[in-house]
Amino acid sequence: MVIECRLMRSPEELVKSFRESGRKVTPQREKIFQILQGNKTHPTAESVYAELLREMPTVSLKTVYQTLHELVGMGEISPLDLGTGSARFDPNQSTHHHLVCTRCHSVKDLYLDIEDIQIPGEQLEGFDAGTAEITFRGHCSKCRTAVSGQSQIAVHQG
Amino acid sequence: MVIECRLMRSPEELVKSFRESGRKVTPQREKIFQILQGNKTHPTAESVYAELLREMPTVSLKTVYQTLHELVGMGEISPLDLGTGSARFDPNQSTHHHLVCTRCHSVKDLYLDIEDIQIPGEQLEGFDAGTAEITFRGHCSKCRTAVSGQSQIAVHQG
DNA sequence: TGGTAAACGAAAATCATTGTTTTTTGGCCC
DNA sequence: GGGCCAAAAAACAATGATTTTCGTTTACCA
Incomplete structure (x- = not known):
């Protein structure tokens, strides 16, 4: 299996991409892009919010969630549920x-x-597994x- | 890899085990044991509660959560977070x-x-992985x- | 059979997340 | 540069899952 490297695009590229897709670019969003770039801590919405608050004391958590969801929708970051209580977001899109x-x-x-994992057909029962x-x-x-x-x-x- | 079969013990055995460990056995708990036995639906607390309500209209959700947590603590069932919104509980303890x-x-x-999955040592950094x-x-x-x-x-x- | 700690039920609280409403603002048009 | 307008922000209420609190009841050992 070849591991390919797919990271979230740079803040500058995201700004461009947001504009191109009709989304608006606000200071809040730009700062969120920066916080995420190269971030390997698998941050929660709350932790992104905490960092954002340091520079923008009036920002709301809702704004953070909304921007994170936009990024997920655009395929720039991955939502992660690891059973730690809250959703995490990962700018590392590599497998x-x-x-x-x-x-x-x-x-x-x-x-x-690892090799692709083989699932015995009789256990699949028509299930179409996209990711593992x-x-x-x-x-x-x-x-x-x-x-x-x-x-x-x-x-x-x- | 040999798959070994470890199911939750029977309601009768659980009653014994609860008493032995100083826990009390209530009708609510006994009924919960029965609902879980052989249950392959990966029930949530809510779905166990719904089934319990049919026979005990005054039971509280709190009681369900408490009993499920006791069972998890005793290693009889496994908590499962599959990113479906709420925690699930699985009486099937087999791998x-x-x-x-x-x-x-x-x-x-x-x-x-599958073979045991090998994790390259340099990535482990002292991490002690018990389950996969x-x-x-x-x-x-x-x-x-x-x-x-x-x-x-x-x-x-x- | 009674005492006591455990468990129960009800309701309020909490945590993560989402909706709603009103206000502000980015980005395009002139 | 000023104005427009939909999108985004802020404030805050609401939701769903789970936990806490607290007064009452009950299992079970003596």
Whole structure:
């Protein structure tokens, strides 16, 4: 499997693309583009909002959601539901999978060179599978230490 | 990879287990055990509640959530976040994956006989991956027909 | 059979997200 | 540069899923 690199376009290109598709470009939107560019933290709407607030104290969360949805619709970012409570958005559009820490909810990208997974036909029952995401769950290095440390005083928890 | 079969224990065994661990057994809980046993619909808390209501009109949703969480904590059922809006619970604890219909949100179990997936060490960075779930997204046979039919009148939507 | 901690039910609270309404503004026309 | 108008923003109410709170009831061990 060849891994191809597809990142979200640059803020400048997005501005152009927004205008071309009849969308308007506002300072709020431009700033959101910048926050997302090259962002590898798999931000939630809330975390984008928090960063945006630092420069635009009156911006509303609704605006963030709306812009993120526009970007998803245009195929610039991917929505991600990793079971961490809120939706995440990923400007990295390359084929990749995720490591999710079940303790601190951090997410790390994973590039796997795996063969296409074969699904036995009798189990498909006419299902048309377009995408396959693999989510690995466990503990990140930080939490692994924290958990083993913690277990000495709270063995019976969890 | 050998697929081993681990189902939720029977209602009778769960009653015993609840008592042994200091938990109390109420009629509400017993009924929830029965609803879950052998259930392959990946029910949400809400759908368990709906079924429970038929026999116990005064039961509260809170009771359902509490009991489901107890069962998750005891390892009898698995919580499942498949991006369908609400958490689902699966009494089937065998290693399996899921087909999720992006249109009607139905979920189907999938038993894949795949090798353990190798993660390149340099990408792991000390991460300790315990589980790997593969989620296939696409359209179930019903929705496949529905979607292609619909597209003739609403080509520009979506 | 009674005491007590656990579980229950009802309703309010919370969290993530979406709708609604009113006001503001980007981008085109002159 | 000023005006227009639909799109976007802001403020805020509303929704759906889940959790908290709190007063009441109940399982179960003594």
